[in-house]
Amino acid sequence: MEMNPVAILNTQFVQVALPLMVTLSIAAWWNNKRVDDLRADLKDLKSDLNRRFEEISRRFEEMNRRFDRLEVLLTDHSERIAKLEERTSPLTRR
Numbered sequence: 752m753e754m755n756p757v758a759i760l761n762t763q764f765v766q767v768a769l770p771l772m773v774t775l776s777i778a779a780w781w782n783n784k785r786v787d788d789l790r791a792d793l794k795d796l797k798s799d800l801n802r803r804f805e806e807i808s809r810r811f812e813e814m815n816r817r818f819d820r821l822e823v824l825l826t827d828h829s830e831r832i833a834k835l836e837e838r839t840s841p842l843t844r845r
Contacts, residue, residue: 759765
């Protein structure tokens with residue numbers, strides 16, 4: 752059974768199903784490309800956030816070191832003030 756080319760072009764498959772299949776294939780490919788782009792954007796965002804959190808963590812560590820130095824300095828000053836008060840207090844003189 753031989754079909755002429757015009758008859759093949761007039762079939763429901765060629766007129767309806769084939770264009771739908773091509774359109775869906777192109778749409779799937781396009782959406783997949785967009786998903787890949789979105790995935791790349793999210794990866795960039797994640798690395799940027801990680802970098803920022805590392806910077807914040809580094810700053811907190813720096814602040815903790817400063818607070819430790821201040822604590823030592825305050826303790827030293829407290830001890831020195833206490834000794835000075837003991838030496839100069841009129842109550843301890845006899």
